Amino acid sequence: MKKITVVGAGSWGTALSMVLADNGNFVSLWSHREDQADEIRNKHINSKYLPGIILPAGVKGTSSLAEALEDSDAVLLVVPAKSMREVLGKIKGLLKHPVLFIHGVKGIEPGTFKRMSEIIKEEIPPELRKAVVVLSGPSHAEEVSLRHPTTVAVASEDNGAAKEAQDIFFNHYFRVYTNEDIIGVEIGGALKNIIALGAGISDGLGYGDNAKAALITRGLAEISRLGTKLGAHPLTFIGLTGMGDLIVTCTSVHSRNWRAGNMLGKGQNLRDILARMGMVVEGVRTAEAAFALSQKEKVEMPITEAIYRVLFEEKLPKDAVDELMGRDKKDEIAALTESLQDKKWSES
Structure with a gap:
């Protein structure tokens, strides 16, 4: 049994807290709002x-970050990407011992142009962090909270840390794979939100499944290129953390990014959309x-x-869709393989 500090009591942080508690861990779920913590x-x-x-x-709410961090074995960060540095600054001032840092934040x-794991390393000194792990994959908080079957991946430069995170989260409804490619996992998780905005726009315009399938496929090519x-x-x-996360985010009404894009496609103003949703739409900033x-x-x-x-x-x-459809003719395979040139793994 471990004590896990979950920083961020939104839908995803709360759902992951449930997974951790179901696995016998003591979970301290921190919220900056006392009424929510209460x-x-x-x-x-x-x-x-x-x-x-x-x-x-096993999930205990608290608005005291110091209390949440006390005797913690691991810190799970589930806050908006724009808040990451501010929150880490607070943690750095309160943490008194090294812990495993895991994050489920999708953004750049x-x-x-820093990824979230790079920001953690910049803000938290080495003597306070054992390792940094990212958790990502096709997963809606609403379904995880119902304990529906879900599969994700954890990635780290430290394979032992990834396996430790795998052990912490793995159970009969939450299957976890390890992955050594932390760059790819973070980039895939962040950029799929942009394509999900596009999928929502397409649906809002009434373009149907053909257009959305093409958008998802070509969107994956863009994500892979970068x-x-x-x-x-x-x-x-x-x-x-690539195709899997992209599909679920582009096709589900649970997706904030799809919903925001859908309203944009129907002619609504972005500022009004974000105010009405009341939750962070990471794809906009990303x-x-x-x-x-x-x-x-x-x-x-x-x-x-x-x-x-x-x-x-x-x-x-x-107009944006019309311009995309009017681009110069290309060969699909050539376009897909263009980014593979001169890479060490292209010869392996």
Whole structure:
């Protein structure tokens, strides 16, 4: 039995807390809101994010980060990507011993283009972290909280740490694979939210399954191109944290990014959409970072560029789709293999 500190009491943090508690761990679930922490602690519910779900007795809510971190064996970070540095700064000032850091945050930092594991390493000194692990894959919190079968992956530069995280989470409804490609796992998890926005836009425009299938397929090609340029292994993108996560996020009404895109496709304003949803839509911020990163790395990402222009330059969604459909003719296989050139694994 371990003590696990879960930082972030949104839907995903709460669902993962349930998995950890089901496995016999003591879980301290931190929320920055005292009323939410009190509800979790005394009523065993999180009515805003997982209505109707009763939390296991092993999940204790708290609004005291110091209390949550005390005697912790591992820290699971499940906060919005934009809050990561601020939260880590607080943890650094309170943590008194080294712990295993695991994160389930999907995003890239605009400006620095840092992945979340890189931010953790920058903010938390080596003497306070045993290792850094990312947890990602096709998983909606709503379904995990119902204990429906779910399969994810954990990745780390330290294979022993990945196996430790696998042991912490693995059970009869939550299957966990290990993966050594932390770059690919983080890039796949972050960029699929951009394509999910596009899938929602397509559905909002009423374009149907043909258009969405093409968008998902070509979106995966874009994710793979950028990921491999950054050092990821190409096979990661046809696995759980690439194709798997992309499919579930582009096709489900549970997906915040799909829902936001769907409203954009129906002509609604982005600012109004985000205010109405009341939850973070990570694909918006990630689109800004990914577009700038693709320009820096000289990687062609036409779908990402189109979505960026819809989000930040008020381009009409239909005009963006028309431009994508009118691009120059290409050979599919040549386009897919272009990014594999001059990579160490292309010869293996």
